[in-house]
Amino acid sequence: MTEKIIIAGFGGQGVLFTGQLLAYAGMMEGKHVSWIPSYGAEMRGGTAHCAVTIADEEISSPLVEEPGTVFVFNLPSLLKFAPRLKPGGMLLINSSLVKQEVKRNDLRIYSVPANQIAEKIKSAQLANLVMLGAYLKLTGVVSFHSVAASLEKTLPARRRHLLPYNRQALEEGMRLFGEPN
Amino acid sequence: MTEKIIIAGFGGQGVLFTGQLLAYAGMMEGKHVSWIPSYGAEMRGGTAHCAVTIADEEISSPLVEEPGTVFVFNLPSLLKFAPRLKPGGMLLINSSLVKQEVKRNDLRIYSVPANQIAEKIKSAQLANLVMLGAYLKLTGVVSFHSVAASLEKTLPARRRHLLPYNRQALEEGMRLFGEPN
Amino acid sequence: MANTLFVRPETLTPDPFHYCPGCGHGIIHRLVAEVIDELGVRETTIGVASVGCSVLAYKYFNFDMQQAAHGRAPAVATGIKRVLPDRVVFTYQGDGDLASIGLAEIVHAAARGEKITVIFVNNANYGMTGGQMAPTTLPGQKTTTSPAGRSVDQAGYPIRVSEMLATLDGPAYIARVSIHNPPQIFKAKKAIRKAFETQLRGTGFTLVEVLSSCPTNWGMKPAEAFSWLEKNMLPYFPLGEYKAASGVSQDD
Amino acid sequence: MANTLFVRPETLTPDPFHYCPGCGHGIIHRLVAEVIDELGVRETTIGVASVGCSVLAYKYFNFDMQQAAHGRAPAVATGIKRVLPDRVVFTYQGDGDLASIGLAEIVHAAARGEKITVIFVNNANYGMTGGQMAPTTLPGQKTTTSPAGRSVDQAGYPIRVSEMLATLDGPAYIARVSIHNPPQIFKAKKAIRKAFETQLRGTGFTLVEVLSSCPTNWGMKPAEAFSWLEKNMLPYFPLGEYKAASGVSQDD
Amino acid sequence: MARAGKVKIDRERCKGCALCSAFCPKKIIKPSGDVNSFGYHPAEVRDLKNCTGCGICALVCPDVAIIITRKEEAA
Amino acid sequence: MARAGKVKIDRERCKGCALCSAFCPKKIIKPSGDVNSFGYHPAEVRDLKNCTGCGICALVCPDVAIIITRKEEAA
Amino acid sequence: MKILMKGNEAIGEAAVLAGCRYFFGYPITPQTELLEYLSRRLPEAGGVFLQAESEIAAINMVYGAAGAGARVMTSSSGPGLSLKQEGISFLAAAELPCVIVNVMRGGPGLGGIQPSQADYFQATRGGGHGDYRLPVLAPACVQEMVDLTVRAFTLADQYRTPVMILADGLLGQMMEPVELPAAPVNELPAKPWATTGCKGRQKNIINTLYLNPEELEAVNQRLQEKFAAITKKEARAEEYLVENADIIVVAFGIVARIAKEAVKVAHAQGIRAGLVRPVTLWPFPEKILAAAAARAKAVLTVEMNAGQMIEDVRLAVGNERVHFYGRMGGMVPTSKAILEQIRKIGGIVRGKYAVRPA
Amino acid sequence: MKILMKGNEAIGEAAVLAGCRYFFGYPITPQTELLEYLSRRLPEAGGVFLQAESEIAAINMVYGAAGAGARVMTSSSGPGLSLKQEGISFLAAAELPCVIVNVMRGGPGLGGIQPSQADYFQATRGGGHGDYRLPVLAPACVQEMVDLTVRAFTLADQYRTPVMILADGLLGQMMEPVELPAAPVNELPAKPWATTGCKGRQKNIINTLYLNPEELEAVNQRLQEKFAAITKKEARAEEYLVENADIIVVAFGIVARIAKEAVKVAHAQGIRAGLVRPVTLWPFPEKILAAAAARAKAVLTVEMNAGQMIEDVRLAVGNERVHFYGRMGGMVPTSKAILEQIRKIGGIVRGKYAVRPA
Ligand SMILES: Cc1ncc(C[n+]2csc(CCOP(=O)(O)OP(=O)(O)O)c2C)c(N)n1
Ligand SMILES: Cc1ncc(C[n+]2csc(CCOP(=O)(O)OP(=O)(O)O)c2C)c(N)n1
Ligand code: SF4
Ligand code: SF4
Ligand code: SF4
Ligand code: SF4
Ligand code: SF4
Ligand code: SF4
C-alpha cells in the first residue's frame, strides 16, 4: 500500500497541520511516512499545501507527483491540484468554501460542508479536522485512534484545551460517511 | 644573449631601483627585459632583491634560477645568492659593507668599495650606482648612455636634482675597471 | 486633481503590495512615492531594494530600480551615485538588512557622506524570514530565535542606528520617525521629504529611520501592533532629528 | 625583582618584534603584557591577533592565541568567550581591520556586550599593506590611495570609533588614549588595565582605542611621528573615557 | 464650512487590516461580511454621510486601497 | 635621595629608532656609530652617571630593548 | 522509538546528541528552522545559541569556538554559504573541526527559496581560496540528516577538518520518522591543540599565516596528505540494482530517491537500470561508481542544477557514455521525467531496448 | 613605443584605456599597486577611484555602477575574492558586465603573499552559489595583462557578464615592456537595460530574485545558453611545438612561461615536448588541448597548486596519460624541475627515450 495525498488551502486553514497529523498517525501504526510542505513566499497571503505519503514499504520518492487523494480548502487549490489527481483518485472538497463544479469524471469526489460542521462544534478553525475525519472513514488508511493519539502528541500546549473539540470534529467528519469508530 | 642578474641587499639600499634602471636601459636598446622584485614581508627590516633578465630574444621564463651575475650589498645576500651563481658567473660585492671571503673558486669576483666611493661623491645612497657602473664596464650588456637616459626617465621629480651625482657615481664605478664612456 | 484629496501616487505602479494585512511597509512605500511625486524627480530617481519583506519594492515603485544583496544596498547605491551623481539615489532597507548584516556598509556610506537617501524601516524583527530577532529587537521581546524573550545577557542590546550614525561627520540629515498614528505619518513624510531635498542640495548622506510594525510576526492585529510600537519602541527609540546640516532647519 | 625598575614582561616571548623602528605597536604590546602580568592572568588569557602589522602578535604574547581573518577578530573572540566564559579574551586590532572591513563585527560585539577586551590601535592608515587610506585617515592626509590628500568630498570623513560605540548599551568601558609621550603612555596603560579589570568583573564589552604612529608609512622619523600625532590626531580624536559602567570610576 | 470627501475603498486591494476602522474619527468604517477573492473581509464605509473627508483612513491604509475625492459642502 | 638606575640597552634588539634619545630628560642617549647585525645603529647611553633611572627611555622603547635595574644612591 | 521530524530540526537535534553545544548562524530560508530549533534546544542542553550579525560573523565565531575546543556548528543556504567562503578556507587551513550545513536553494544571486543542488561545485571544489577540500556529506532522507550529522562531527574531530552537510530545501522542510542515536555523546575527544589558556603547558596557537613559502608549502603538503587519507578511506555510496545494470543512474540527496523510484519502475518495465547514490560528495566515491559502471553501457547523471556532479562522474568513468538530466531554479525532477530519460537512453522499441553509448 | 610597467599597474592603465572609469577595491598584497595606480590615474581621466570599506562593499559597488551602465573594475587576491563570491554570483545572475581581477597568493586561510594558482577552482567553478560561470582570462606576461584586460571589458559587454582576470603575485609585481593600445576606448556600447533614470522610457530593473521556480529555471536556461555560446566561441590557447610532440605540457599564466623554457631545453635534448597554454581557463580550451594531445603519448600538467586545472585536462583528454607536477604555498616551479618531470615521463635512457603512459 502506498497512499499519496495532497492537502491544500489558504494559509491559516490548518492544511500543514492536517498533513502532519496524518503522517504522525501513519508512523504510530508502524508505516513509512513522509510529509512535504510548500514553504516560503507562497505562504504570505497565498495558498499553502502539503504532500503526504503513507506506505507499507520504504518510500523511495517522497514527492507526490500524482496524488491518489487531494483535500481542497479553497478555489485556487481546486484549480491547481484536481487536474493532477490520478485517474480514479479521491477528491475531498470543503464545500462550505468551494462551490465550483469539477470537470473530471474519473474521480471519486466527496463534498464535505466542513466549515458549517466545524462552526457548529466550535469554530471554523476545526474544518480541517472534519475533512480529515471524512477521509479516515472513507479510506481507513490510518485509524481514528492513531489520529486521536497523534493529536494528543502534537497539539501545542496553548491549544491543548481544544482537544475534545478536535476529537469531536474528527468524529463528525467520519459520521458523514458512516459511524465514527 | 640572455643575461640573468640578481641584485640583493638591505631594503633602502636601492637594489630594486638598480634593477629597474638596468631593465629600462635594456628596453631602450630594443632588448627583451624583465624585472622581478622580492616583495612583501621580506622587505620590512629584512633583505630585498630583484631578478633582471636582458635578452636578445623573447624571454620565456623570467625567473632567474641560475644567475649569471649577482650584485651583493650585504652579508645575508652574499650567503643566499653566491651559491646560486652559475659556474663562471660574475659576483659583484660591495666591499665597503661585505667583508666575508667567498668559498667558490669557479666565479669571477669583483670587489667594489661602493660606499666609500659614493660617500666621496655625495652620500652612501649612491653606492648602488657605483656598483652598476662597474657592471656596465665589465660586461657591456647595456651602454652607459642607455642607463644615463633611463635615469633621466625614471628618477622621481623630487630627486631630479641628484641626477649629476647619479651620473658621476656610475662613471666612478666604471672607472674602476677602465675608462668611463 | 484639484478635486482630489487622496489618490494613488503616480510613482507607484498599479501592482498590489504583497505585504501582510496592516503591514507598515505599505504606508512607507506610499510616503516615499508621494515625496518623489511632489519633488517631480520620478524620472531621475534610481531606487535600491534590499533583502527583506520589501525585496519586491522594485515592482511597486515606478522608476528604475536595482535589487541588492542582503545588507549591501548602501554599497550598490554608492556605485550608482558615483556613476550618476546628478540622479536621485536611495535605498529602502529593513533593520535586519541595515543594522545586522549590512552594518559596515551603512556606517561607511554615512561616513563617506555619500549623497544618497536611506529609508530605514525598523520593525524590530526579521519579517521576511518569519520573525527572528533583529538588532533592534527590544529587551525581553519574544521572537522565533529569542523564544524566551531577548536576553540582553546572551543576545545583547538593541542598536540605536540614528544615534550611532549621528556621531559621524558625513551625514547631513538623520531623523527617526514613526507611523503608528496619523500625526506621526504626517511627520514621517515631512522627514522623508527633507531627506530627499537634502540629497538634491548635495550636502551629504541622509537617512530616515521609520519605526514600523510587523503584525504577522508580532502576532498582533495591525492596530494593536501600532499601540505596541508606541508603548514599547518609542521609549527605546526616541523620535526626532539627530542630525540636520546647515541649510536644513531642525524641525521646520 | 625589588631591584629592578624595568624588565621585559613575563607575558612577552623572547622573540624580537618585526615592527619597523619606532613603531607604536611595540609599546602597546608591552603595555598589554604588563597588564596581563600584573593581573596574573597569563595562563587564563586567550588573545586574538588580527590582520595588520600586528598579525604576528601570536608570536610575541606568551599565552594562547588565535589569528583571525581580516576584521573578524571580535567574532572569533566571541566564539572563544562563549565556550570559555571564565577566561580572559581579548583582540588586538588595527584601524583598517576594526573600523573598515570589520566594522559590523566590532559594533555587534559591542552591542551584544560581549565580555571581551579590544585593544584598538589607531595609526591613521593601513600599515601592513604599505600605507593606504584608513577610515581614521585625517582629512587632507596623504596616503598611497589618497595621493592628493584625503578629500572628504570623495572619500568622506574619518570615523570616531570610541564615540560611535559609546552610543550603544553593551559596552562597559570605552576609552581613547595615546602613546605619543611618556605621560600618555602611563595613562594608556591605566586604561588598558581598567578594561581588563572590567572584563574580569564581567560587566560588558570593553575597548581601548590607542592612538599610535606609523613612522614608515607616514614618512617620518619616530619622534616626529609622535609630534604629528599630537598635533593632528588629537584634535580629531579627543582622548578620554567615553563609557565607564557603574563600578568603573571615570578617570581614577 | 467643512470639507466632506468621497471615500472609495477598492475591495480587491483591501486586506481587511482594519487600520482605517481603528483611526477613522467618525468610526464609520467596518469590515464587510463577505470575502474578496484573496479571502479577506474588505472594509466598508457604513455611514458615508458622516464622513468629513478628513483623509485619515487613506493616510493609514497600507494598501492604498482608499482614495478620496473632495466635495465641498456647507457645514 | 635620588634613585639612579642602571640602564642596559640590548644592541641586537635596538632598531635605532631614537625615541629613547628624544625623550630622555637628561639627553644622555645617542645612536652609536656602528651597526648591529640587522643594519641598525643601536642607541647607547653616553653619560651613565647622569642617568636618574627615571625609566622614561624604557617606557618609550617600542622594542623592549632597554631594561633598568635600580641602584639607590645618596643625592 | 521513532519521532516525526523536519529535516532542519533533525539536524539540530542530532547535533545536540553528537555533543555540539555551540551554534552560530544567521536566518535564511529554507534552513531557518534549524536556528529556531536550536535557539530553544541548546540553552536547555546547557549550550549556547547565538544569532550572529551575519554569515561572516557566524563562521568566524565558529572558528573561535572550534579553536577553543568545542563541537560547534553553523548553517545557511546559498548566498550565506558564499559569504562564508573566506571563513571556510581559514577553518580548513587552521584544521579546525566543525560542521557547516548548506540547505540549498535556487541560485544564482538572490535566486529563489525552492530546493536546488546548484552549490555542488562550491561545496566540493572549495568555493574559497587556496588548496583545500572538506568532506561533504549528502543526506537523502531525514534519518540521514540525523545519521550524517552525527558522522560529520566524528569525521571533523577525527581529521581536524570542517565537514559540510549538503542538503536542500526539500530535505530541510520535509518531515519523516527518525530514530535518534541511543547514546548521546557526552565526552569529546581530547584536543590538546585547543586554545583554552596555557596553564600547565606551552602556549597553543591557531594560525593560518605562513609568510615563508617553504613553510606554507609544508603546511599544504600536510593538508594534502590528510585529503589523500580521507579520499582513500571515507568515500561512501549507496548502490541499488547495480548488478548487471545496463544503465547506471547517478544522483545524490533527495534526487537520488526520486531517481530510485524511476529505476524501480524501469526494472518493472524490463529495463536493467541501477542507481549509485554518492553519500560523500567529497571524497567522491569514484571507485564504487567506476566498478558499477564498468559493466554498464551508459551512465545517467541527474541533478537539480545545470550539471555539476557530472564532472566527477566523468572523472570517474570517463567522458563517453555519460548522459545528463537536470532541472534548475528550484524545479525538482520527477520520477516520471527521469524514467523517460532512462527509456530514451535505453532506446526503447516496443518493450525491447538496446543501450547505445551517447 | 614600449614602456616598462609593473603587471598590476599595467592592468590599471589598460582598464583606463579600455574606457573603465570606475574602480572600487580594497588593499591586499600582492595586488595593492593596482589600487594605488588607479587612485592617481582615474581622477586624471575624469573617473572615480573609491577605496571601499571591504571587498564585499567593493563588489557591490561594482554591481551598482555596472547596473548604472559604466565600465567598472575591482581587484583583490585570495581571501578578498572569497569574500566577493556572493557578489559575483549576483553579478552573473543579473548579467552585469564588469571586470574582476584576482592576483593570486598562497592559501588557504591567510596563507602567504607569494605567487600561487590555487584559486583556479574558485575562478572556474564559481566559488559562489548557484549555476553560473564567468570567462576567466589568464595572462602570462605583462603585455597580456594589458591585452587581456582590454579583451575582458569587451567580452563583459558583449555577453553581459562579469569577466575575471586570473593572475598571480609574480605577474602582478614584475615589470616588462608593454605596448599600450593605440586607440583608447571613448565610447561605450549602448546599454538600454541600465538603470539611469526612466526618462522617456519604461523603467528598468536590475534583479536576481525569482520566487517562482519556473521563472527562475527560465532565467537559468537563458544563462546556460549564454555559457554554451561562450564555450563554443571564446576558448583560446597558445600552442608551442605541439606538432609531433610526444609529451604535451599544459600550464597557464607565469608557469606556462617557465614550462616553455623547460620544453625548449627538452627539445634541445632531443625530447619531443610541446606546450599548450590555456589563455581562457573558462571556457577551457578542451578542443585545442584534445587535438594537441591526440598525437601525444603523455600529458603533463604543471600548476602552482595541488592540482586543480588537471581536472579540466582530464575532462579534455581522458583520465589516462595525465601526469602532474605542482608547487604550493608561494613556491614557484623552476624550469629545471619541470624539465626533470618531462625527462622522467620520457623515461630517458642514455639519450634515447620512450614515453610510457602513467
Ligand atoms: C546573505 C543572506 N543572508 C540571509 C538572507 C535571508 N534573509 C532574507 S530577508 C532577511 C531578514 C530581513 O529582515 P529585515 O531587513 O528586518 O526586513 P523586514 O523583512 O523585517 O522588513 C534575511 C535574513 C539572505 N537573503 N541573504
Ligand atoms: C580579506 C582581506 N582583505 C585584505 C587583506 C590585506 N590586508 C592585510 S593588513 C591590511 C590593513 C591593515 O591595516 P590596519 O588594520 O590599520 O593595521 P596596521 O597595519 O595599520 O597596524 C589589509 C588591508 C587581507 N589580509 N584580507
Ligand atoms: S512579515 Fe511583517 S514586515 Fe513582512 S509583510 Fe508581513 S507584516 Fe510586513
Ligand atoms: S608599517 Fe607602520 S604600523 Fe606597520 S610596523 Fe611599520 S611603522 Fe609600524
Ligand atoms: S475620510 Fe475621515 S471620516 Fe471619512 S471615512 Fe475616512 S477617516 Fe472616516
Ligand atoms: S486600511 Fe486599507 S487595507 Fe486596511 S481595512 Fe482599511 S481599506 Fe482595507
Ligand atoms: S633612565 Fe631616564 S635618565 Fe636614565 S637614560 Fe633612561 S631616560 Fe635617560
Ligand atoms: S627606543 Fe629602543 S629601539 Fe629605539 S633607539 Fe632606543 S633602545 Fe633602540
Ligand SMILES: [Mg+2]
Ligand atoms: Mg525588519
Ligand SMILES: [Mg+2]
Ligand atoms: Mg592601521
